[in-house]
Amino acid sequence: MAYDLKKEDEVKDYIENIGIEYRFGCYKEQKPEVCHLLADYLEAIKKDFEKAAKVYKSNCLEYKFGKSCLKIGNYTLIGRGREKGDPAEALIYFEKGCELNDPGACLHAGMLLTATGPGVNIQRDVPKGYNCLKKSCDQNDDMACHYLSGMYLTGVPKNVQDFNPHNPEKNKNIDYLIKPDKKEAFRFAKRACELGNMFACANVSLMYKKGDGVEKNQDESKRFFEIAQSLQKAHETTKEIKFQQGLDGK
Structure with missing residues (x-):
């Protein structure tokens, strides 16, 4: 059946039929991809976060769908579809999603x-x-690469209380789980930049300028600074377009 999406009643019928199709594909055909779409439908169209959470959770644990693990993890973390957030429980879902090779779940678990x-x-x-x-x-998750770069840039102390960001000399004598390594910091920052992370590009520019983890190179510093500026402008344009179109990013 063809729908005239300019007519309100036909739009409503179209939306309801999509929900019916998703329910059939999920509950009868047991397709994990469709179950995830059903949960997205319940979240975005019906605004029924409690039901959406149940579908995401079931699809994560029973059908082993990584993207749904990420979603139920986020729901659990912030308390959506439930009374309050629970980071410890959220971690269970993030780790499950990471086992299922979802990069977003791995990022959240790692953080x-x-x-x-x-x-x-x-x-x-x-x-x-x-x-x-x-x-x-x-x-290829840019935020994960950027986060790793930061870990190597400052190091990860065994006892956080011993670390003093304002006294680098004192920090040389503390125990680290991950020692500061400017070369590794640069490597991960460059990878994050290649994946489109504007903050990482700005860091790469600065590292080229100061010679941190790489030989000083003013031309490369300028080039990566321009890349960072370009990505920032693109990000601002995208936000403006989304605002004008009434889109609500997930």
């Missing part, structure tokens, strides 16, 4: 496992978190 500070109720496990971030970066 939670290496996080410190008030309100963090997760046992810090930097080696495990590093492996999650590395897996995500290897799957």
Whole structure:
């Protein structure tokens, strides 16, 4: 049946039929991809976050669909579709998604496992978190590569309380889980930049300028600065277009 999407009643019928098709594909045909679409439909169209959460969770644990693990992880982290957030439970879903090779789930798992500070109720496990971030970066997630670059730039102290960002000389005498390594920091920053991370491009520019982890090169510094500016403008343009079109990014 062809729908006239200029007519409100036909738009409503079209939307309802999409929901019926997704339910059939998920519950009857048991297709994980369609179950994820059903959850997206419940989230974006119906605004029923509780039901969406149930579908994402089931699709993650029963059908082993990595993208759904990422979504239910995010829901659990921020408390969407439930009373309150639970980072420790969210980590379970992120780790499951990472096992299923979803780069976003690996990124979130890695960040939670290496996080410190008030309100963090997760046992810090930097080696495990590093492996999650590395897996995500290897799957071309720009934020994971950027995060790894930062870890190598400052190092990851065994005891966070011993680290003083304003006293580099004192930091030389503390124990590190990951020692500062400017060359590795540059390598991951450049990879993140290649994947379109404007902050990483700005860091690469600065590292070329200062000779951190790479030989000084003013021409390359200028080139990467221009790349960072170009990516920033593209990002601002995209945000403006989304605003004008009424789009709500996930």
